[in-house]
Amino acid sequence: MKRPAKKKRWFRWMITGLVLLLVLVLSAAAGAGFLLYTQILHELPDVSKLKDYRPSLITTVYADNDEVAGKFYIERRILLPFSEIPDILVKAFIAIEDARFYQHGGIDFQGISRAFWANLRAKQITQGGSTITQQLAKTLFLSPERTIQRKIREILLALQIEKRFSKKEILELYLNQIYFGEGAYGVEAASETYFGKHVKDLSLSEAAMLAGLPKAPAHFDPYKEPDSALKRRSMVLVRMYGEHFISKDQMRAADAENIVLKKREKYQDVSAYFIEHVRRYLMERYGSQELYRSGLEVHTTLNLTMQRAAFQSLREGLMEYDKRHGYRGPIGHGSASGEESKKPLEAPLSRPQESRSVRVNDILEGTVADLDGKGAWVLTEAGKGFLPLEGLQWAGSAVRKKDPSDPAKTVWIKPKSLEDILSQGDRILVRVVRSVPGSSGLFFSLEQEPEAQGAVICMQPSTGEIKAMVGGFDFEKSEFNRAVQSRRQPGSAFKPLIYGAAMEKGFSPATIIIDAPIIFDQPGMPEKWKPSNYSEKFYGPTRLRVALAKSINVVTVKLLQRVGVRNVVDLAKRLGITSPLDKNYSLALGSSGVTLQELTSAYSVFANQGRRAEPYFIRRITDYDGKVIEQREPSNEDAVSSDVAYIMTSMLEEVVRNGTGWKMQELGRPSAGKTGTTNNFQDALYIGFVPDLIAGVWVGYDDMRSLGNGETGARAAAPIWLSFMRKATLNSERMPFPVPDDVVLVKIDSKTGLLPSSENQETYFECFRKGSEPREYASSKHTEGNDFFEMDSGSVRPSSPKETSSEKPAPDRL
Numbered sequence: 001m002k003r004p005a006k007k008k009r010w011f012r013w014m015i016t017g018l019v020l021l022l023v024l025v026l027s028a029a030a031g032a033g034f035l036l037y038t039q040i041l042h043e044l045p046d047v048s049k050l051k052d053y054r055p056s057l058i059t060t061v062y063a064d065n066d067e068v069a070g071k072f073y074i075e076r077r078i079l080l081p082f083s084e085i086p087d088i089l090v091k092a093f094i095a096i097e098d099a100r101f102y103q104h105g106g107i108d109f110q111g112i113s114r115a116f117w118a119n120l121r122a123k124q125i126t127q128g129g130s131t132i133t134q135q136l137a138k139t140l141f142l143s144p145e146r147t148i149q150r151k152i153r154e155i156l157l158a159l160q161i162e163k164r165f166s167k168k169e170i171l172e173l174y175l176n177q178i179y180f181g182e183g184a185y186g187v188e189a190a191s192e193t194y195f196g197k198h199v200k201d202l203s204l205s206e207a208a209m210l211a212g213l214p215k216a217p218a219h220f221d222p223y224k225e226p227d228s229a230l231k232r233r234s235m236v237l238v239r240m241y242g243e244h245f246i247s248k249d250q251m252r253a254a255d256a257e258n259i260v261l262k263k264r265e266k267y268q269d270v271s272a273y274f275i276e277h278v279r280r281y282l283m284e285r286y287g288s289q290e291l292y293r294s295g296l297e298v299h300t301t302l303n304l305t306m307q308r309a310a311f312q313s314l315r316e317g318l319m320e321y322d323k324r325h326g327y328r329g330p331i332g333h334g335s336a337s338g339e340e341s342k343k344p345l346e347a348p349l350s351r352p353q354e355s356r357s358v359r360v361n362d363i364l365e366g367t368v369a370d371l372d373g374k375g376a377w378v379l380t381e382a383g384k385g386f387l388p389l390e391g392l393q394w395a396g397s398a399v400r401k402k403d404p405s406d407p408a409k410t411v412w413i414k415p416k417s418l419e420d421i422l423s424q425g426d427r428i429l430v431r432v433v434r435s436v437p438g439s440s441g442l443f444f445s446l447e448q449e450p451e452a453q454g455a456v457i458c459m460q461p462s463t464g465e466i467k468a469m470v471g472g473f474d475f476e477k478s479e480f481n482r483a484v485q486s487r488r489q490p491g492s493a494f495k496p497l498i499y500g501a502a503m504e505k506g507f508s509p510a511t512i513i514i515d516a517p518i519i520f521d522q523p524g525m526p527e528k529w530k531p532s533n534y535s536e537k538f539y540g541p542t543r544l545r546v547a548l549a550k551s552i553n554v555v556t557v558k559l560l561q562r563v564g565v566r567n568v569v570d571l572a573k574r575l576g577i578t579s580p581l582d583k584n585y586s587l588a589l590g591s592s593g594v595t596l597q598e599l600t601s602a603y604s605v606f607a608n609q610g611r612r613a614e615p616y617f618i619r620r621i622t623d624y625d626g627k628v629i630e631q632r633e634p635s636n637e638d639a640v641s642s643d644v645a646y647i648m649t650s651m652l653e654e655v656v657r658n659g660t661g662w663k664m665q666e667l668g669r670p671s672a673g674k675t676g677t678t679n680n681f682q683d684a685l686y687i688g689f690v691p692d693l694i695a696g697v698w699v700g701y702d703d704m705r706s707l708g709n710g711e712t713g714a715r716a717a718a719p720i721w722l723s724f725m726r727k728a729t730l731n732s733e734r735m736p737f738p739v740p741d742d743v744v745l746v747k748i749d750s751k752t753g754l755l756p757s758s759e760n761q762e763t764y765f766e767c768f769r770k771g772s773e774p775r776e777y778a779s780s781k782h783t784e785g786n787d788f789f790e791m792d793s794g795s796v797r798p799s800s801p802k803e804t805s806s807e808k809p810a811p812d813r814l
Helices: 002-043 047-052 087-097 109-122 132-141 148-164 167-177 187-195 204-211 226-242 248-256 272-293 304-323 389-396 491-504 544-549 553-563 565-574 585-589 596-607 642-658 662-667 713-728 786-793
Strands: 059-062 068-072 179-181 297-300 363-372 375-380 383-388 399-403 406-413 426-435 442-447 453-459 466-470 512-515 540-543 611-613 618-622 628-631 636-638 672-677 683-690 693-700 743-749 763-769
Touching: 059 272, 068 272, 087 132, 087 167, 087 204, 087 226, 132 148, 132 167, 167 187, 179 187, 187 204, 204 226, 204 248, 226 248, 272 297, 272 466, 272 618, 304 453, 304 466, 304 693, 304 713, 363 442, 375 389, 375 426, 383 389, 383 426, 389 442, 453 596, 453 713, 466 713, 491 544, 491 553, 491 565, 491 585, 491 596, 491 642, 491 672, 491 683, 491 713, 512 544, 512 553, 540 544, 544 553, 544 642, 553 565, 553 585, 565 585, 596 611, 596 642, 596 672, 596 683, 596 693, 642 662, 642 672, 642 743, 642 763, 662 713, 672 713, 683 713, 693 713
Parallel strands: 059 297, 383 442
Antiparallel strands: 059 068, 297 618, 363 375, 363 426, 375 383, 399 406, 426 442, 453 466, 453 693, 512 540, 611 636, 618 628, 672 683, 683 693, 743 763
């Protein structure tokens, strides 16, 4: 009887021990859990900081009319208050992401259970258990790693967010924070990215498509995965109907609606070089954090009308130049009868499609499908069109083909037929010259992308504001800004600085210098230097006005010799030239490299009555709160006297009236300017101005090769300036250049630069600084023969001082 009792006691002790062990284990687990909880709780970020929510924001660049010109960002986001987010979009998100959003306190246990059983039945993940609040916590505070600790943090953060913020505040944070694909963060940026409209203008169908994106932006991208995007939209609409947010008719109508996406064309930003110039400045001044994340507002001097004009004029001018030198052949070759050409040009209406339009002058890439005696049929993304013979006439001068004797080389040939220019399957560039609705309604001309580069810069002389800047043909292919970063020889475009220094030293436009051969023989030079004129002729006694208008090199070199290089360098510095200048006679012919901005700014002093306005491109910068952190006002300082400035302007007007810039008369208003060409036609320039606007143009190759024989500043650069200035001044008043009080106009003898003595002499009115006008009459002093020789050697100088210079000459520049 005692053994059973002993067994029972042992059994009770065993049970008691197991219970105690279990209690100890559970206590230890609870203790460890509590410690883990307190540790995680201690490490959690402070959700109260969301009161000052400041996500990564876009820095916006504005033009001079406050139109948006560019944006800088890492996350492209536009913040919206909840009041500006349409109710239908909010409901779409709640329906697909968190149907019980207004019932739970951050964690939806019922939703988790429902999602579990739904996924089990479907044998795949069809629903998620995370609430909108949990997604917000994960997006704002946590890494994407999948661990128990991260999930606990997510739950705790969601509970804290729900305690501290209202449902509207949570939705506002969520809808401004989440990623939608295509670089867009937040509903407003997403709406603009996919549909090209503000979020307030979205249709029900568009709102449903947006709401379906955050779950898997890449998988549901309507551009790349249209079928998946439409299925996801349908799912959102079904959920909205199931939550009684919309009626069945609304669901069906929205599901049947054709989605038209914003066209994703090859974006060609006409302001790219200007905007990049702004970006480089902001990066250097404020750093990347401020630039890309702080939401600065940068108000610039950019005039979008002028910028578009500069962009278009440069591209057209470079393409025209390129055509003068022949057709280099197709950009590639493929089968015109291949699978690509069989694809429909427009997507079916049942799928999302990008809005598509084609305009006259659009340049498209296409494939030659067929040739006939009248031209070629070309397939492009915009449709099939015809390229008539007249549309490729320019290619008839020369075509580059493979050398039959050596396929690795190419030769230029004179085409004898259409087949010598084009072949079936050629990939070519075409310009739309006519667009007629209906099939085969496109007519093309042949184009090719130029290899030469160019730059245009435009300023307001009175303020220094840079109104337009284009630094090359295509920013996507070359970000190098040739308007401000490239130092190239200006050639004869530097001559006005020589003449300006001469006017300061007492010379006048009527001063005569002999255009005759001269040889410089200096110790230490390898050979003698004999400057020559572009025409390879000499013109004898020449007034300075004529010498500048005709761009006569020898006269300019002799003038520099008399004025002194140091005086020219001093003037150049006062005009804003900061690049180092050669201190020898080659300076007269533009041997020293300068930037296009420097040279254009220097000319602006003449246009601004002798006052120099420091060039600038940013007016004002404000932070996200509207506080002004930088502001710039125009600053002017005297650089030359107003009389010298006007006389130089008058002489540069002569360049347009009777000199190398005669083509600029087509502008139909007073203008002044100067062409520039360097040795071997490596650079072509034109700097010109009207009273209230100045622009400079440069054309050349980055590798310093020749532009080709005869491609002078007047031929390669000046037409671009004319095209630009026509557009830029289209709606502006026609004004003359103002004449200062200390300038007098005097009738003089055109041969001697002196006062005329009889009516038979050829005369004209010349401008002089008051007090420097000629007193002698032509009849009382005949400067002919030996007298002109003496004048040229320096012993006789009408209206000019004596001065010698010992600087060494250097090679000639045109």
